[in-house]
Structures are given as structure tokens and as C-alpha cells.
Amino acid sequence: MVEQQIRTADVTDAGVLALYDSIPRDFFVPVEYRQLAYADSAIPLGHGEHMMVPIVESRMIQALDVDPRHEVLVVGTGSGFVTACLARLVNEVTSIDIHRDFVDSASAKLKELGIDNVSLAVMDACRDLPPGPFDAIAVTGSLLTLDARYIAALKPGGRLFLVTGDAPIMDAQLIVRDGDETWHATSLFETMLTRLANADSPTLFRF
Numbered sequence: 097m098v099e100q101q102i103r104t105a106d107v108t109d110a111g112v113l114a115l116y117d118s119i120p121r122d123f124f125v126p127v128e129y130r131q132l133a134y135a136d137s138a139i140p141l142g143h144g145e146h147m148m149v150p151i152v153e154s155r156m157i158q159a160l161d162v163d164p165r166h167e168v169l170v171v172g173t174g175s176g177f178v179t180a181c182l183a184r185l186v187n188e189v190t191s192i193d194i195h196r197d198f199v200d201s202a203s204a205k206l207k208e209l210g211i212d213n214v215s216l217a218v219m220d221a222c223r224d225l226p227p228g229p230f231d232a233i234a235v236t237g238s239l240l241t242l243d244a245r246y247i248a249a250l251k252p253g254g255r256l257f258l259v260t261g262d263a264p265i266m267d268a269q270l271i272v273r274d275g276d277e278t279w280h281a282t283s284l285f286e287t288m289l290t291r292l293a294n295a296d297s298p299t300l301f302r303f
Contacts, residue, residue, distance in 0.1 A: 107154045115157070115181045116150070124177040124205060138290070139175075143195050146290045147175050148236055152268070156257045159270045159284060160232040162186045169228065169249065171221045172236035172292060176202025182234065183211045190226050192219040194293045222294040225249050233257070237292030238266050247271060247279050259289040 107113065122133035125147070129139045138146040148156070157178070162168060166186040170179045173193035179202060183189045193199050196218045203216050217226065221235075228249040235246065235258040246256050250273040259268045268284045 107151075107158050109158045111185060112154055112158045115184060116154070119177070119180050119184065119209070121150070121177055123209075124175040124180070124202075126175075138288075141174055141198070143198075143293075144290070145172075145174055145195070145198075145237075145293070147177065148289065152287055152289070153178055153181070155268070155285065156234055157181055157185070159257055160234060160255050162232050166231035169226065169230045169233045170236065171225075171233065171246075173198050173202050173216065174236055176205050178234060178236055179214055179216075180206060180209065180211055182232075183214050186231075187213065189214045190217070190230070191215070192217045192221060192226060194218070194220045220294055221292065230254060235259070235292065236289075237295065238289040239292055239295050242269075242271075242281075247273055252276060259287060263288065 122130050125133040125139055132139055136149055138149055140146055162185050164187060167188045168182050168186050170182060170189060170191040173179055173191045179189055179191040191214055199216050199218050206214055225245055229251040230249055231251055231254050233246055233249060233256045238259040240262060241260055250256055252273055252275050254273045256271040259266045261267050265286050266288055268287050269281050270284055271279055271281045273279045
């Protein structure tokens, strides 16, 4: 998977590549889909949700450019794999999901792997976010348009990865908060991602 999928997608960060050797992705995949754990496939998780494909996962983690000092927010715990990956790279991860069974399952898996720098919570990100600010935010479901609350939850210099737009083509973006009231966005690549739960009525951008 690393050689045939991830490296070919311009993922060159050695720390990101090493995650796929050190964290068993199949451990986080539902049993009935374990044979697809390393395929270029959006694996169903239940509740209409899917795991991100490995290429999008790895490009997201690389774009966030985290380090061991950082505090990171994951919006959409899902299987827990992205949370586990980021936890291996940073000081602390806060990971939220609207579905309690996802949070409970991820908690058990992280504990089994000895990953203890993660705080998990059941939360609807379209209504509330955990108290920040954060050095990086990873949004694992797509939004129709940018939600200003994510930028407000970043520290100056913080980085936000999210996918916006509608089918059949969505835009993966990296947004960097330059200062208290300034930010800039970079379009990274086109993709498709399951909509974040309850995100059909987007918050209008205000900053």
C-alpha cells in the first residue's frame, strides 16, 4: 500500500509513511471488510459513514505538518485510525464523533495499542467544538462550505485540513491561520468524501 498508493500520491514525509508500518490499519476496519483494509477503497463503518481512503488520510496528515509539541483536534473519530496516527506524532489529540459506538470502539482499540494521549468525546461538531485553541484540526468528513468556527479554534499559525464542495468533485484544502484575524487557504487536490453528519445546513462564514 505504501509503495503503490501513498508514495505515488506525493506523500514523502518519513514520519507519515512510517505510520502505516507501525499502526495496523486492519485492526481499525470492521471485521467483514478487513480484506479491504489496505485497498484504495472507502470502507463502510455504519451510520452511512466511511473510512477515508489511505491516499487522502496520508495526504491530510502530511499537510497538517504536526510535531510532538502540538495539540490536535480530530472532527469525526470514525474508526479511530486517523486519531491513532496523529496521536503517534503529537503531544495530545482530542477526537470527537457524533456516534457513541464509534467513540467507544475507538477508545477500546487505542487502549489496546497503548495509545494514551487521546481524549475522546461524543459531540456534534456542527453544533459544538471542544475548547481550544489547537495547533491543527483534521476534519474527516466533507462540508458544503467553510465553517468559520474551525478557523477560530486554531492557534495563530495553526493548520486546518478539510474537504468542501459537492459531488462529484470536492476540494481538499489546507487553511492556515496567519494571525488573530487573518488566514489563507491552499487547494491541495480533488477528492470525494462522505459528508460530515448534520453538515447539510452549513454555517455561513464569519471571521
